[in-house]
Amino acid sequence: MTAAQTIPALSRTTANTAPPAPVRIVHLGLGAFHRAHQAWYTQRASDGNEWGIAAFTGRRPDAALALAAQDGLYTLIERGGDGDSFELMTSIVEAHDGADVATLARLVAASTTAMVTLTITEAAYNLAADGTLDAGNPAVQADIAALRAITSSAAVKHDGGNAPAAATAAGRLVQALAARRDAGAGPIAVVSCDNLSNNAIAARAAIGGLADVVDPALGAWIDANVSYVGTSIDRITPRTTDAEIDLVAAECGYADSSPVVTEPFSSWVLSGEFPAGRPDWASAGAVFVDDIEDYENRKLWLLNGAHSLMAYAGQLRGHETVAQALADPACADWVEEFWNEAEANLPAAGLDIPAYRAALRERFSNARIAHHLAQIAQDGSNKLRMRAVPVYTEERAAGRSGTGALRMVAAWVAFVLARHAAGNAVADAAAAADIAAALVLPGGQQLAALVGIVDAGMGSDEGTLAALTGLLEELTSAPAK
Numbered sequence: 001m002t003a004a005q006t007i008p009a010l011s012r013t014t015a016n017t018a019p020p021a022p023v024r025i026v027h028l029g030l031g032a033f034h035r036a037h038q039a040w041y042t043q044r045a046s047d048g049n050e051w052g053i054a055a056f057t058g059r060r061p062d063a064a065l066a067l068a069a070q071d072g073l074y075t076l077i078e079r080g081g082d083g084d085s086f087e088l089m090t091s092i093v094e095a096h097d098g099a100d101v102a103t104l105a106r107l108v109a110a111s112t113t114a115m116v117t118l119t120i121t122e123a124a125y126n127l128a129a130d131g132t133l134d135a136g137n138p139a140v141q142a143d144i145a146a147l148r149a150i151t152s153s154a155a156v157k158h159d160g161g162n163a164p165a166a167a168t169a170a171g172r173l174v175q176a177l178a179a180r181r182d183a184g185a186g187p188i189a190v191v192s193c194d195n196l197s198n199n200a201i202a203a204r205a206a207i208g209g210l211a212d213v214v215d216p217a218l219g220a221w222i223d224a225n226v227s228y229v230g231t232s233i234d235r236i237t238p239r240t241t242d243a244e245i246d247l248v249a250a251e252c253g254y255a256d257s258s259p260v261v262t263e264p265f266s267s268w269v270l271s272g273e274f275p276a277g278r279p280d281w282a283s284a285g286a287v288f289v290d291d292i293e294d295y296e297n298r299k300l301w302l303l304n305g306a307h308s309l310m311a312y313a314g315q316l317r318g319h320e321t322v323a324q325a326l327a328d329p330a331c332a333d334w335v336e337e338f339w340n341e342a343e344a345n346l347p348a349a350g351l352d353i354p355a356y357r358a359a360l361r362e363r364f365s366n367a368r369i370a371h372h373l374a375q376i377a378q379d380g381s382n383k384l385r386m387r388a389v390p391v392y393t394e395e396r397a398a399g400r401s402g403t404g405a406l407r408m409v410a411a412w413v414a415f416v417l418a419r420h421a422a423g424n425a426v427a428d429a430a431a432a433a434d435i436a437a438a439l440v441l442p443g444g445q446q447l448a449a450l451v452g453i454v455d456a457g458m459g460s461d462e463g464t465l466a467a468l469t470g471l472l473e474e475l476t477s478a479p480a481k
């Protein structure tokens with residue numbers, strides 16, 4: 001019998017917590033990151049006890065069922081280089097299956113709900129390479145049809161939730177925002193906390209863009225009543241393993257099915273209006289700015305770009321985690337090479353890039369955080385478009401080679417080819433079909449087709465393809481350390 005079977009199950013009763021805060025935040029994407037970041041800032045805010053979060057999963061009910069069984073409570077494990085600390089988290093007060101669109105609509109339609117936050121992954125925005133809604137995506141097309149039926153029929157709209165519902169995150173939110181409009185509950189903020197460049201604009205394209213296609217009047221209401229808030233969000237939060245469940249049982253003396261492990265570092269920069277109010281997140285360390293672009297690029301290029309580079313180059317060289325990859329001098333050199341290029345295209349004033357780079361070296365080297373390269377490698381086509389392409393484009397425009405950024409693309413191509421050669425598919429929700437189509441082309445055409453998925457311009461530029469061919473040879477011939 002394990003310790004977890006002999007100790008009390010976590011709940012608001014066994015933990016003897018204060019009464020849950022009223023729901024004023026609705027969250028989509030009940031994953032590890034939301035629980036380590038936005039829920040943590042909300043709990044720490046000076047008025048956090050007034051702001052409860054109702055969180056919805058995206059694709060499966062499992063995480064919601066597990067969390068609901070313990071009244072939304074879970075343990076946040078802060079894992080530093082020297083040890084762990086444990087905090088009982090109480091700010092999530094309801095956990096729901098994302099498919100329960102009737103409950104989502106009821107909560108979003110409540111005038112007491114001030115915002116919807118999102119951590120649904122980059123691919124879930126269903127955007128085309130030009131940043132607009134990918135209306136050709138079958139899931140988007142199915143939602144357009146479902147939403148047209150729902151929004152045009154009062155009988156369907158008010159049937160108590162038995163009607164067919166939208167299935168994508170944006171579709172569900174459009175359905176819920178229609179309910180808010182009908183309830184006269186007024187303006188609301190939508191806060192994207194996903195790693196996308198210009199995530200406020202991306203959220204507008206996904207949600208407003210879908211509503212415009214479904215019903216222009218609803219699109220106009222959403223445009224006038226939804227404030228899209230942009231964010232730069234940062235806290236390295238890998239997937240939880242059974243080891244953390246056992247650790248919490250041993251250290252905290254209760255059985256928690258849903259702990260989250262994260263690093264001590266945390267940062268949240270936000271820009272935009274909250275027409276129905278927000279917690280005092282500044283009191284918990286969040287920063288509000290007028291212009292977020294430079295902060296976003298610093299984080300997306302330096303942190304996430306280095307992560308993607310290590311995810312592909314590191315796995316090709318036999319590494320499993322970020323800390324292992326960074327300990328490999330070849331990978332570390334490639335990261336520095338990319339960082340030099342990224343830094344050259346960020347403003348020198350105000351961002352303190354040398355200190356940011358030094359902090360990243362330390363954070364990445366925290367071997368007690370097992371951040372798996374395979375997790376970071378998912379959905380690469382989308383991520384490289386935001387992490388490698390802008391730096392490469394700026395470097396070329398400045399008359400330089402952009403080799404560091406190009407190496408990231410080369411490593412992705414080499415990784416895709418290596419997976420294919422071994423008979424394994426590549427996890428890439430947005431581009432699975434395009435990657436499969438590229439891989440059946442004759443050898444001479446594969447490179448251009450694969451690179452074209454990331455960026456059409458790069459995939460049709462002879463100079464870029466020639467440089468990539470050289471980098472591919474280097475990557476696949478460099479001895480692993």
Ligand SMILES: NC(=O)c1ccc[n+]([C@@H]2O[C@H](COP(=O)([O-])OP(=O)(O)OC[C@H]3O[C@@H](n4cnc5c(N)ncnc54)[C@H](O)[C@@H]3O)[C@@H](O)[C@H]2O)c1
Nearest residue numbers: 029030031032033058059119120121124169194195236237
């Ligand atoms: N983990 C981190 O360190 C970190 C840090 C900063 C930002 N983020 C952002 O948060 C996102 C989520 O990270 P996480 O660690 O919580 O991942 P996770 O896998 O723990 O959770 C992802 C959540 O998104 C939902 N989801 C996945 N695909 C979806 C889809 N197609 N439609 C709707 N919902 C979908 C899942 O159901 C789950 O609720 C990342 O993709 C990234 O954009 C993560």
Ligand SMILES: O=P(O)(O)OC[C@@H](O)[C@@H](O)[C@H](O)[C@H](O)CO
Nearest residue numbers: 195233234235236237304307376
């Ligand atoms: O979460 P993704 O998939 O966008 O990217 C993987 C990691 O780079 C990312 O999760 C970082 O750990 C995070 O952005 C740190 O704040």
